[in-house]
Amino acid sequence: LAKTTQPISMDSYEGQEVNITCSHNNIATNDYITWYQQFPSQGPRFIIQGYKTKVTNEVASLFIPADRKSSTLSLPRVSLSDTAVYYCLVGARDDKIIFGKGTRLHILP
Amino acid sequence: DSGVTQTPKHLITATGQRVTLRCSPRSGDLSVYWYQQSLDQGLQFLIQYYNGEERAKGNILERFSAQQFPDLHSELNLSSLELGDSALYFCASSVGGTAANYGYTFGSGTRLTVV
Numbered sequence: 001l002a003k004t005t006q007p008i009s010m011d012s013y014e015g016q017e018v019n020i021t022c023s024h025n026n027i028a029t030n031d032y033i034t035w036y037q038q039f040p041s042q043g044p045r046f047i048i049q050g051y052k053t054k055v056t057n058e059v060a061s062l063f064i065p066a067d068r069k070s071s072t073l074s075l076p077r078v079s080l081s082d083t084a085v086y087y088c089l090v091g092a093r094d095d096k097i098i099f100g101k102g103t104r105l106h107i108l109p
Numbered sequence: 110d111s112g113v114t115q116t117p118k119h120l121i122t123a124t125g126q127r128v129t130l131r132c133s134p135r136s137g138d139l140s141v142y143w144y145q146q147s148l149d150q151g152l153q154f155l156i157q158y159y160n161g162e163e164r165a166k167g168n169i170l171e172r173f174s175a176q177q178f179p180d181l182h183s184e185l186n187l188s189s190l191e192l193g194d195s196a197l198y199f200c201a202s203s204v205g206g207t208a209a210n211y212g213y214t215f216g217s218g219t220r221l222t223v224v
Contacts (some may be wrong), residue, residue, distance in 0.1 A: 034212060043111070043199045043215025044152070087152075099144075099152040 004088045010106040018075045020103050022088030025069050031091030033064060034038045035070045038085045038102070047086075048073070112136065113216035122171050127188040130219045134181055134202030140164065141183040142203070142213065143175055147196040154182045157184055189224045197221075 005023040006101070012018045024033070032051050036044035048055055050062040061074040075082055087102040112135035122128055143155040144151050154167035158177035169175075172190075177183040187194060197220050201213040 036213070041197065041220070043113075043201070043218055043220070044213070045111075045215070046212050049212060098154060101151040 001097065003098075004090055004100055005089050006086075006103045007108065008101065011106045011108060012078055013108050014079055015077055018078050018082070018107075019107065020073045020075075020086055021070055022073070022086075023070045024088070024090045025070050027090050033062065033068075033091075034089045035060070035062065035071075035073045036087045036089065036099075040053065044099070046088060067089065078105075078107050080107050080109060111214050111216060113200060113202050113214050114180050115198075115216035115219050116149060117219060118217065119220050119222075120188060124168065124190055124192060124223055125148050126190050126223075127186065128190065129156070130185040130187070130198050130202030132183045132185070132202075132216060132223075133165075134200075135214050138202035138214070139181065140203045140205065141177055141181070142201040143169075143183070143185050144199040144201065145196045146199060146218075147193075150196075155185070162208065187221070195221055195223045 027109060034049040035047045037047050038044040039098045040049055048060050050064050052062055052064050055062045059107045063072045083106055085102040085104050114133040118132045120128055132141055139160045140157060142157045144152045146156055155169040156175050157165040160179050163174045167202050172188050174187045175183060175202045199215050201215045203213050
């Protein structure tokens, strides 16, 4: 099981770009990296998924270096509504999917 | 609407009682996962079913059990409830057996309060 490490919390201001880095040193060859967003009292929501290099969608970008031992979720020009918990998840070889505590992102006005 | 339906949305019950939470996965998804989230805690994986069979087990208590029916909906049964079982219970579904590579779709959860 690929364990992930993320910062417990981050603060940023509206309009800024926010980068959240996740470490996953023992990622397996066929594992994808997926990020989820969770608002209070709601289920997590899929944000973005990637395997290598860079992936971009309408919400975020995901940067993955060549060694794939880390990944960075980039949220452009955040707003107050981006305040949430962000989870990094790496493919589970034994299907025991562990989300961890995630990163609590707090956007300030 | 994510396509994953959980009922009921809220449940209040007394200690010692038994409850059943229900989940209908997104159309076409074969896997159902159950998670527990207590106040300010991360998502604790309980159990996964794939096409009717138990696929993976997390730290699920012996007082808890689940099953997935032929129509792919799933039920989580919680018995001999304790105050500490109060939490949000989420169901998620995925098309394949390994959600980390396919992606999960979560329901909106059932908030269980044990008094």
